[in-house]
């Protein structure tokens with residue numbers, strides 16, 4: 508969102524949210540050219556909260572405070588279309604807000620992460636602005652990365668414990684607590700049919716971790732995988748395939764090393780017998796044997812002082828015989 512894409516809005520059909528001089532100062536930190544208050548469209552949105560979502564997860568309050576910092580400056584796009592450059596908005600301020608009138612499903616104090624975002628008023632984003640004003644763009648989806656998803660019952664990593672999200676243990680609801688956010692990605696508007704209340708409202712969608720995807724596959728009762736989850740899963744499988752290929756390659760080269768060394772230091776054991784033995788060995792055992800053979804070889808074929816002429820000659824012969 509740079510000033511080279513800014514066109515003066517002809518006639519903005521809707522009045523923007525009032526922008527304070529302080530907000531204008533924050534906005535202008537992102538623009539190449541100083542924008543006047545009539546040139547920017549500013550709106551509020553809720554990015555996420557500490558209530559349990561439809562995936563049976565919630566952000567901890569500490570996570571909201573971490574995200575408060577991470578989301579400032581992040582751009583939002585319309586329907587995940589990054590090519591719609593003129594239809595992007597940028598968050599310029601975030602604030603964690605406590606709502607004393609509301610409790611979470613877990614029964615504790617409710618906090619949400621509110622953001623203020625702006626877009627320069629242009630002809631291209633006029634329809635988008637009208638949709639926000641008209642309440643047609645109600646949902647915002649956000650993406651972020653968290654280091655841990657902890658079980659609300661036992662505090663262990665959710666992936667490692669036996670509790671299940673959505674179930675109640677001793678009167679306490681199990682959910683995944685999303686903690687230690689490490690990054691916030693772009694956020695996007697999701698078009699949904701107009702509803703009663705106008706304005707941009709809240710929905711959060713955080714990226715599922717691979718552990719979560721695998722866990723929901725294993726339990727066979729997790730939420731169905733979204734397109735993005737499937738894509739992520741396929742990417743993971745491809746990574747594993749590559750890792751497996753590398754592993755096979757590594758094992759093969761280790762085995763041929765061992766066979767080569769064996770011929771040198773254990774000439775009485777046939778290659779076939781040795782090959783048979785290596786098949787039953789683990790990678791660690793192959794490495795162990797290789798190291799032992801190498802040691803043996805370097806000892807056996809160390810340069811021998813001329814004094815022991817006879818054995819030196821013998822070694823040279825065997826050396827010649829087995830050098831590959």
Ligand SMILES: [Zn+2]
Nearest residue numbers: 658661668670
């Ligand atoms: Zn647990």
